[in-house]
Amino acid sequence: MNAEPMNVSGSPLRDEGEVLLAVQNVSLRFGGVKAITDVSFDIRKGEVRAIIGPNGAGKTSMLNCINGFYQPQEGQISFKGQRRDRMKPHRAAAAGIARTFQNVALFKGMSTLDNIMTGRTLKMKRGFFWQALRHGPAMTEEIEHRRVVEDIIDFLQIEHIRKLPVGKLPYGLQKRVELGRALAMEPELLLLDEPMAGMNLEEKEDMCRFILDVNQQFGTTIALIEHDMGVVMDLSDRVVVLEYGRKIADGTPSEVKADQKVIDAYLGVAH
């Protein structure tokens, strides 16, 4: 089981752009359970990279390894050419990796505005003293970041819910706020874990538009997990396919779609 049929050297996108993130021979185990086995792939600057696979394929675990929630037992991940041992989520954030979650992980007790403002935490430099005064430099800084956040709010068209607590928003809007929060970090790499799960068609279309806009307007590299094949095929430049923690295919959407292993994995084959 490997990616040989997709031999990478033939793809037209192959040589465009530098590698932003490289995953090399990563394996992850929980006790005796293997979540990921020897997976390698890369993400190039500026592309939309999709990770797909059936349930339990290890997709979310893969994202968790990338932003440091999990420490893979084997293999390594390098970001912007730098290898990172013992990645921590806050270090990943500082390095420029942002993330949304499969089940929305917003700060439920806070307003939309405050949620997105947390995305600016790392960019705000004023220390405790100025924060306690909330005047002068701290206020200038706060206003400056508020401006950025208001731009994001405009971009995502969520002005009307700016001051509402997010806990009571409908699911689709929550997903949007979560995207906003990730965008506020101005990440180089944005990891989206099923951004369209549980949405209706209209919401999905909106979300697709936002993702493409983010990719094109801000030049943000995006890695996403998605179950809706139509969405994946429309959005992504390249797709990596996982099954039972192993990589079974890697290539452009059309290449992947044609791959027999992928078809088997999705439709199920009697072994």
Next chain:
Amino acid sequence: MKTSHLMRATALGALLAAASVPAHAQDSIYVSNNAYRTGPFSGSGTPIGDGMRDYFAMINERDGGIGGVKINFEECETGYDTKKSIECYEQAKSKNTVIYSPWSTGATLAAIPRAHIDKIPILSMAYGLSASADGNVFPWVFNPPLTYWDGALIMVRHMANELGGMDKLKGKKLGLIHLDAPFGKEPIPVLENLAKKYGFEVKLYPVAAADMQNQGSLWLSIRRDRPDYLYNQGWGAMNPTAVKEAIKNNFPIAKLVGVWWAGGDDDARAGGAEAKGYKSLSFHQAGANFPVIQDIVKHVVDKGKSLAPKEKVGENLYNRGVYNSMLVAEAIRNAQTISGKKVVTGEDVRRGLETLNITDARLKELGMEGFAAPVKVACGDHNGHHKAYVAEWDGTKWTKASDWMEPLKDEVRPLIEANAKDYAEKAGNWPKRTEACEKSS
């Protein structure tokens, strides 16, 4: 909306202002008294409160008050909580009380600095701050008839008496079980001094407030150390537990002696029949066979005006309440004599307390012959360091088991003066005494 806020504040202010308007300022004397009939120490607080209340009820009923003026005696519930005590103090102050009985060490310590500003005399009868016995430094604080330091001395004397002389103390071991709080730690310096002087050893057994009913390991230590005597400076639920544990651990109960606050009937009763022989220091007698108690029964209890069940009247702590009220009443009477006024003020009562001299003859008049030793308070000595005796539990009641013993005033007085000086120095410009001493009394 905001107006409602304002109104609420105003209403509140008015309400509390109303709460503290001096009641019947003209025709009665207001005596505020802390009590704790609730909380973890209510077991000791209730009989004391009953005794204090009933004595004044009797005075009002039988004599129509003191010098013809009714005593407006009011209890303030503290739950033995310092926060509530402070509220009670403020309430008492705003109602122009002539005397304040804090009834807990914490409350006393908090009230002492205020007393000389607010001109309210404090009576902390045999508790509170030992050093406050120095009238030259604490003109407003009174703690007769004796201090914890005197108590420690009497304990050592008792030990010596049983052993057959002070010289027999050498090599003996005295254990001090004490509440792990300032109150409990009071006797330590005196005991340690005496230990050095007479060559015995002092072992400390602290009991944290949270572990009052959980003294298992402490008594194991006692078993290990095998002290010859135990002195229990305890309060509340700690005492019955100590008595039970002593019995459990086969410690000779006759060698366990409590401070006067460990002498509740319930404390001893907890040990059942085996508690017979348990001892406690005391400065007044238990029992109902005194004219004063009979008067209380006749005028108050039998008329259903007491909160105490009749069988509890005359118990040790009940009588302590009576004794406390007697001191207050005598101070007021004395103040009336000195000032020539019927309705006396706090300042008069301070003078009354300072010249208090309750002789045997006076005790007899009060129906307290043999009930207590004479008490005399002087200008510089607000305590008197009076006699106490050792009471013994006979299985059903407290009996007098020793003669009245004089504490060694010469031992204690220098300590008191040194500590009072220390207190005043640390407080920073502690006011010099300006109140003149009475010429004669």
Next chain:
Amino acid sequence: MFYREAGQFKSTYAADMAVFPIRQDRIGLAIILLIAFIGIPLIGNDFFITSVMIPFLVFSLAAIGLNILTGYTGLISLGTAAFMGVGAYACYKLTTAFPGVNIIVLILVSGLFSAAIGVLFGLPSLRIKGFYLAVATLAAQFFLQWAFVRVPWLFNYNASGAIEVPQRLLFGIPVTGASASPETRYFVCLCLVIVMTWFASNLVHGKIGRSWMAVRDMDIAAELMGIKLLNAKLLAFAVSSFYAGVAGAMMIFLWYGGGEAADVFNIRLSFNILFMVIIGGLGSLIGSFFGAAFIASLPTIMKFGLPALGVPMSGATAEHVTFMLVGALIIIFLIVEPHGLARLWQIGKQKLRTWPFPY
């Protein structure tokens, strides 16, 4: 009808970010401050000021401290009283060691000692969560309380074993010690509480407050925003203990005027402050004031107020009835509005906004 925000438009972010964006609220605040500074000293007698207002202020400050930890950061602590005690003893040591230094400065500095101890006992919060953490903070409560009795150095080897508050002057007027008038002590408390509330409000409305709330709501996502969990939690412990420490120093120096501090800062007080925070409203500064008023002042007002209104009750009965009533009121309030008095207040304002035509 007079409580409307219609017509008040914000043209700057600064105006929009103000803590009280509605003009009427600002007017209301001004009125409350006026009452606090002028009305209460004029109307209230000594009893009201010393037994209701000063305790209310001290407890409010402690509740704000705990609210930062529990309400904003989601860490339950049952050691607040002990941290208050650290503040009180630190202040006593400081003022006896440096008698010349202004007592207000020392009260604030003693908060730093409390903060340091708070951080130390906050370390387990990385591993332990929820009620487990709450019980773990009891270790701080009982250990520190023990130390307050057992380390005589803390109370300068006083024979009484208690903190004996010395007299200290501010602009020539005594603010601590027995000769300090209730009004002076009240003003000092009031100013400290106002300034510290303002600081707390600044903190919780800015970056730091957002980090705390992020940790509270979803710690994993907070880490992803680049928030270091341990730092955020320890900062919350530090700030919270700082507030508790200052409140403790105020309690002994400006309210009690000395006393058996080990006995004062007991577990009961810790619980009471937690309950102030919960009943007032978790994550609400104004709720801390409501909670303090409810848990600390209500029993006092009932105990002394009811007899004054002619409800005849003996001391003990009043106490029992107070206990029962307060217990019942807590349950009733929780049923009516589990999010605390602060939420009730908000709902009230919301209603007023649309009154008299709610649709």
Next chain:
Amino acid sequence: MSDVAARPAPNLLANPWIKAGLIVAGLIAAAMLGARLDGSGTLYKIFIDPFDQMAAAPDLLAQTIWEGLVSGVLYALIALGFVLIFKASGVFNFAQGIMVVFAALTLVGLHEKGVPAWLAVILTLGVMFLLAVAIERVVLRPLVNQPDIILFMATFGITYFLIGFGESVFGGSPKQMIADQLYLPKGAIDLKILGGLVSLQKIDIAAAIIASVMIAVLALFFQYTRIGRALRAVADSHKAALSVGISLNQIWVIVWFTAGIVALITGIMWGARSDVSFALEIVALKALPVLILGGFTSIPGAIIGGLIIGIGEKIGEFYWGPLIGGGIESWLAYFIALGFLLFRPQGLFGDKIIERI
């Protein structure tokens, strides 16, 4: 969507904060001890002397362990009340301590009013049942689905109410437990072993036996009765329990009533050891370290936690306490529990905390 998995717990000592904290704490502790002992022979007194003492007087060691065992059993009883309620309703019941006092007071109070002892026990059980019904109706039902902390707060309201109610009905003075009337044994069995005397109080033995019997009965009850199974179902998932048609309200009444029975037995035992007064409420706090040690949801945890805490604190106080002036029992239990907790954050037997994202 099951590619979500447990997040491995962070390695504790890898964290520089924890390391620094431990070192600082260690240094402070060492410095305090050093000062206390004038710097002479400190290490000997900490590490060698206590064990010498144990070897020298094995009878005292045995007695210490026995004392620890008995208080452990009593702590466990209080903790058991907490666990039952927490397991079935997720409520951290602050009122358990006052329920112990209230139950014991009711029993003694009824007896004082002339009710025969055993009838008083039955009536007290009735009172505890009414209390459970009242709590369910008045407090729990209106607050269903509220966050844990709100329910916790509500139990504080119950505490306040019960203190006021109990004191106004029975008065605040301490009362003697009617141990004789309930045929609880008195006196002690003195064993002459280990070169000394080990004295076992009969009441303590009875407490241990009664506690064991009660725990066994509870275990059987949970295992083999319909209600017991329902209780376990509720503990696992409220929704699941509802979906199989179990009335949550009934369950709550039963659980609170069971906790009330446990409280009564605890009250009788503690009361027989000292007396029945509101001071007992403070002892109930000792159940909290037992809870964190044993886990909030585990009955065996409460028992074993109680024993560890009981024995640990007695041995600690007896052999090491004198080094720093004694009285360390008040906080030692918490430090023992905290020590365990750092390595098992969910307690010894608690349900594993799994973080999912």
